[in-house]
Amino acid sequence: MRQQDLPSAVRTAWQSCAAGQEDNTPIRAVAQGDLSLDHSLQKSYLILTDRAIYHAASVRAGEWNGTGRMTAVVEDEVSSFAVYPLDRITDPAVDNEVIGGLLRFKLDGKERAICRFSGACMRDMTRFHRCLDRLLQGEDTVAPEEEPERCCPKCGRPYPDPHRAVCPHCVEKGSVFTRVLSYFKPYRARVAVMLLFIMLSAVCQAVLPYLNGSLFYDKVLGRDEALASSLGLGGRFGLLLLLLTMTYALVRVLNGVFGIFHGRISAYIVPGVVRALRNTVYEALQRLSIGFYTRRQTGGLMQRVIRDTEEVFTFFIDVLPFALSNILTFLFAAVIMFTANWKLAILSLCLLPPLFIAFYRLVPMMWRAFSARARARRRVTSNLNDNFVGARVVKAFGQEESEIARFDQSSDSLRRAEIQVAQQQSINAISFELARELPTVLVWGVGAYMILASGGSFRYGELLTFVNYLTMMQGPMRFLSLLFRRWSQSMSAAQRVFEIVDAPAEITESPNAVDRKLRGEITVRDVSFSYEPNKPVLKHISFHVTSGETLGIVGRSGAGKSTLVNLISRLYDVEEGAIELDGADVRQLSFASLRSTVAMVSQETYIFMGTIAENIAYARPDATHEEILQAAAQAGAHRFICRLPDGYDTVIGTGGRQLSGGERQRLSIARAILADPDILVLDEATASVDTETERAIQTSLARLSQGRTTLSIAHRLSTLRDADRLIVLENGEMVESGTHAELLAKQGVYYKLYELQTKALATRGLE
Amino acid sequence: MDQYTTDILEQEQKAVEEMITIRPLTPQNAAFTGTEGGFLAMRYTGDDGVRQYNRVNLHRCFPFSDPEHDIAVCDPTDNNREIGLIHSLSDFSEDTVRLLMQQLELRYYHPIIKRVISVREEMGCTYWDTETDHGLCRFTVSMGGTHIYSIGGDRYMIEDLDGNRFEIPSLGKLTARERRLLDVFI
Ligand SMILES: Nc1ncnc2c1ncn2[C@@H]1O[C@H](COP(=O)(O)OP(=O)(O)O)[C@@H](O)[C@H]1O
Numbered sequence: 001m002r003q004q005d006l007p008s009a010v011r012t013a014w015q016s017c018a019a020g021q022e023d024n025t026p027i028r029a030v031a032q033g034d035l036s037l038d039h040s041l042q043k044s045y046l047i048l049t050d051r052a053i054y055h056a057a058s059v060r061a062g063e064w065n066g067t068g069r070m071t072a073v074v075e076d077e078v079s080s081f082a083v084y085p086l087d088r089i090t091d092p093a094v095d096n097e098v099i100g101g102l103l104r105f106k107l108d109g110k111e112r113a114i115c116r117f118s119g120a121c122m123r124d125m126t127r128f129h130r131c132l133d134r135l136l137q138g139e140d141t142v143a144p145e146e147e148p149e150r151c152c153p154k155c156g157r158p159y160p161d162p163h164r165a166v167c168p169h170c171v172e173k174g175s176v177f178t179r180v181l182s183y184f185k186p187y188r189a190r191v192a193v194m195l196l197f198i199m200l201s202a203v204c205q206a207v208l209p210y211l212n213g214s215l216f217y218d219k220v221l222g223r224d225e226a227l228a229s230s231l232g233l234g235g236r237f238g239l240l241l242l243l244l245t246m247t248y249a250l251v252r253v254l255n256g257v258f259g260i261f262h263g264r265i266s267a268y269i270v271p272g273v274v275r276a277l278r279n280t281v282y283e284a285l286q287r288l289s290i291g292f293y294t295r296r297q298t299g300g301l302m303q304r305v306i307r308d309t310e311e312v313f314t315f316f317i318d319v320l321p322f323a324l325s326n327i328l329t330f331l332f333a334a335v336i337m338f339t340a341n342w343k344l345a346i347l348s349l350c351l352l353p354p355l356f357i358a359f360y361r362l363v364p365m366m367w368r369a370f371s372a373r374a375r376a377r378r379r380v381t382s383n384l385n386d387n388f389v390g391a392r393v394v395k396a397f398g399q400e401e402s403e404i405a406r407f408d409q410s411s412d413s414l415r416r417a418e419i420q421v422a423q424q425q426s427i428n429a430i431s432f433e434l435a436r437e438l439p440t441v442l443v444w445g446v447g448a449y450m451i452l453a454s455g456g457s458f459r460y461g462e463l464l465t466f467v468n469y470l471t472m473m474q475g476p477m478r479f480l481s482l483l484f485r486r487w488s489q490s491m492s493a494a495q496r497v498f499e500i501v502d503a504p505a506e507i508t509e510s511p512n513a514v515d516r517k518l519r520g521e522i523t524v525r526d527v528s529f530s531y532e533p534n535k536p537v538l539k540h541i542s543f544h545v546t547s548g549e550t551l552g553i554v555g556r557s558g559a560g561k562s563t564l565v566n567l568i569s570r571l572y573d574v575e576e577g578a579i580e581l582d583g584a585d586v587r588q589l590s591f592a593s594l595r596s597t598v599a600m601v602s603q604e605t606y607i608f609m610g611t612i613a614e615n616i617a618y619a620r621p622d623a624t625h626e627e628i629l630q631a632a633a634q635a636g637a638h639r640f641i642c643r644l645p646d647g648y649d650t651v652i653g654t655g656g657r658q659l660s661g662g663e664r665q666r667l668s669i670a671r672a673i674l675a676d677p678d679i680l681v682l683d684e685a686t687a688s689v690d691t692e693t694e695r696a697i698q699t700s701l702a703r704l705s706q707g708r709t710t711l712s713i714a715h716r717l718s719t720l721r722d723a724d725r726l727i728v729l730e731n732g733e734m735v736e737s738g739t740h741a742e743l744l745a746k747q748g749v750y751y752k753l754y755e756l757q758t759k760a761l762a763t764r765g766l767e
Numbered sequence: 768m769d770q771y772t773t774d775i776l777e778q779e780q781k782a783v784e785e786m787i788t789i790r791p792l793t794p795q796n797a798a799f800t801g802t803e804g805g806f807l808a809m810r811y812t813g814d815d816g817v818r819q820y821n822r823v824n825l826h827r828c829f830p831f832s833d834p835e836h837d838i839a840v841c842d843p844t845d846n847n848r849e850i851g852l853i854h855s856l857s858d859f860s861e862d863t864v865r866l867l868m869q870q871l872e873l874r875y876y877h878p879i880i881k882r883v884i885s886v887r888e889e890m891g892c893t894y895w896d897t898e899t900d901h902g903l904c905r906f907t908v909s910m911g912g913t914h915i916y917s918i919g920g921d922r923y924m925i926e927d928l929d930g931n932r933f934e935i936p937s938l939g940k941l942t943a944r945e946r947r948l949l950d951v952f953i
Pocket residue numbers: 294531532537555556557558559560561562563564
């Protein structure tokens with residue numbers, strides 16, 4: 001919540017309250033809660049000044065409108081403000097509860113619950129708390145922080161992804177549509193030709209009922225002299241019949257030929273367009289920062305990209321052209337019907353809307369039944385799969401009977417879903433049939449009466465033509481009734497794709513980034529960081545590493561070690577404070593110089609598709625074989641690679657050639673060694689190799705880290721004994737730092753850890 | 768082995784013990800009082816000593832399947848380390864139960880959906896308009912992932928974009944119209 005969002009009634013009430021307290025200091029922060037302490041939905045306001053916290057609750061019960069801003073109560077009536085002078089407050093905190101959280105602090109040393117709020121207010125409240133905390137610590141300049149808009153300004157609904165200001169409700173589907181169309185631009189000429197063929201084929205379609213209706217029955221069979229003589233075939237009706245038959249056949253053939261051309265052109269255009277879009281997406285994915293990937297599971301993301309691009313194009317390929325041809329067919333048919341007999345035409349067209357509605361309503365019900373069946377099927381399959389994979393466990397615990405019962409349950413739900421589908425299908429079939437047959441019967445009846453009553457001016461053939469056109473219209477009807485739904489589905493898919501394309505990279509190169517050669521001096525200045533609001537992972541970390549020094553980072557798992565080194569290589573940006581390399585803020589360095597300066601061997605090793613040599617030379621594709629061998633040897637990988645039948649040319653992942661965890665780690669160490677960085681970051685780089693290999697790698701790393709800055713994280717403290725300096729992290733705070741000897745002498749956290757690992761565990765034979 | 772190392776070993780051993788045992792809390796060894804500030808305080812008088820906690824947190828072990836039993840009492844000043852476990856709330860006096868329930872509500876509060884007014888889907892999100900036991904709630908649920916899940920039988924939990932949760936106590940008890948609305952999503 002921003003200060004200007006404070007309702008004026010609340011502001012006025014607060015002003016008079018503050019005046020009563022003789023507090024004329026400015027507002028530092030405001031926040032909103034949406035629950036009362038006894039959990040009724042109730043809006044309340046918190047206002048922080050230099051002197052005090054003011055808290056007032058709206059006297060009316062509220063509603064949640066899902067945006068953290070409850071439906072505007074016309075006048076925000078506030079009961080009196082509770083005033084908490086800052087000099088009586090200590091230890092403010094925000095607790096996370098199952099939903100949302102609670103703001104509390106100590107008032108005169110006594111713990112006090114202040115404001116309960118839902119998840120919608122979490123960000124707001126965390127910010128408020130941070131502000132308060134800093135004020136209490138005597139920091140003066142608390143700039144009121146601005147929060148990016150989290151709700152659509154148009155409809156008030158929250159953005160599904162708080163990092164992306166896209167409201168699915170309000171996106172203009174039209175603009176997405178034109179954007180997709182732009183991908184067809186390079187194929188303009190072909191698209192035009194394709195449309196022409198579609199049109200021609202529609203004309204052919206529309207002519208057919210006329211040929212075999214009016215012409216055939218009324219003119220040929222009805223021996224219409226006027227037509228025969230106008231063609232110069234006076235009285236020779238056999239020949240006329242032949243001519244008609246041939247025309248009919250010709251139109252059919254032409255229709256087919258046009259169809260083939262259309263198919264060929266679209267087959268040419270489609271793959272190109274799909275490729276263009278996929279490439280755009282892939283480029284965007286490369287540009288995005290790590291945070292984007294960790295927020296969504298990568299697998300899901302890739303699947304989404306592939307499925308969505310496909311979905312977009314099925315619409316443009318399978319649906320749109322046919323929609324055009326259907327609309328055209330429909331229009332042609334309507335025109336011909338009206339010129340033939342407008343009375344009957346009006347009657348026929350009146351009968352179409354019920355059909356449209358029938359399709360529109362029934363088909364989605366069918367889809368629903370189908371998707372319920374698909375879900376039930378998936379359940380049965382996953383149940384089966386569970387059993388195959390877990391067969392050992394099932395047998396070991398003697399659970400065959402209960403597994404059978406469980407399976408029976410899911411297979412029964414599949415049975416019910418199948419029945420649903422069958423029922424829906426028969427309902428649909430009959431309804432469609434009726435919706436189709438009834439108008440036709442009616443037109444037949446009325447038409448027949450017209451033939452009788454007209455005394456020869458309206459004839460049987462014309463009626464037949466009519467009915468044929470009516471039938472012909474039903475296809476497009478059905479198609480068009482589904483068109484809107486498919487359109488909106490495809491536009492959602494396109495929107496999701498463009499969302500990735502447009503996602504702003506959070507970590508961006510500064511426009512005036514400098515390219516410079518670095519010596520590898522690192523300064524970490526009061527750095528704080530959190531992945532999620534109110535869950536700080538690093539708190540006020542400061543240290544300095546001179547060029548060439550080796551720094552060991554120690555701490556329990558989850559202490560924030562990996563996070564810290566990720567910040568240094570700028571996979572994430574710091575929240576507060578700064579990280580400097582050679583005195584330059586990492587945010588001011590060009591990506592190129594940053595990446596060539598820092599190389600990281602992380603916990604999670606990643607091996608790309610390709611040969612071992614290519615993997616080692618990933619950062620320097622121009623490396624000679626000699627260099628690759630050297631790097632592999634220093635990483636302790638040379639031996640095992642040589643033992644592989646294909647040596648350095650082994651294609652990883654083929655022929656069942658998988659590497660073990662330790663082997664992968666050694667490959668990534670070799671990769672880092674070959675990159676020859678000024679700063680080497682080792683994040684538990686030797687965690688999954690055996691002790692002997694580790695010692696070997698360490699020896700070469702020790703040689704390697706001569707003259708280069710090394711940050712090393714390790715679980716086994718013995719690994720870090722040779723580090724020039726160590727820092728100890730605990731719960732995101734730096735609790736100790738110094739050399740191994742200094743830390744031991746201090747007898748603090750490090751000493752305890754060290755004793756435990758070396759002596760204590762050794763006495764129990766654990767190490 | 769020097770004294771210091773032995774101490775560390777002992778400490779470690781104690782910590783390990785602590786980690787793998789559950790200490791039962793009963794009216795005999797635990798007395799709860801409400802604090803002025805709206806929290807819960809506990810005085811522990813067990814065989815292993817007497818301790819006063821000015822604020823404790825309560826965590827249910829089975830929040831859905833058995834909310835009235837097996838409630839862990841944790842010490843927020845020590846990373847929410849578990850102090851002990853209340854097996855059954857009903858062992859305690861009515862007043863204490865009321866106090867404990869109040870604290871549990873603080874942590875586990877979520878609105879219960881009484882009536883579904885409308886659910887609309889739009890581009891990967893569903894917009895819900897519902898009436899809950901605490902009043903009208905409108906919220907938005909992402910369709911990616913499992914934000915609607917069964918918590919036993921036809922009891923469902925719905926998690927919205929803000930991380931707020933809403934419960935449908937029983938699908939079967941909804942009206943046919945409401946069930947039709949939810950059909951696609953559940
Ligand atoms: N991508 C992430 N999103 C959210 N939380 C994370 C993420 N990565 C790590 N964390 C959390 O941050 C804390 C520190 O993690 P990490 O730096 O990996 O610890 P360490 O490397 O010391 O074991 C952990 O509590 C972990 O759960």
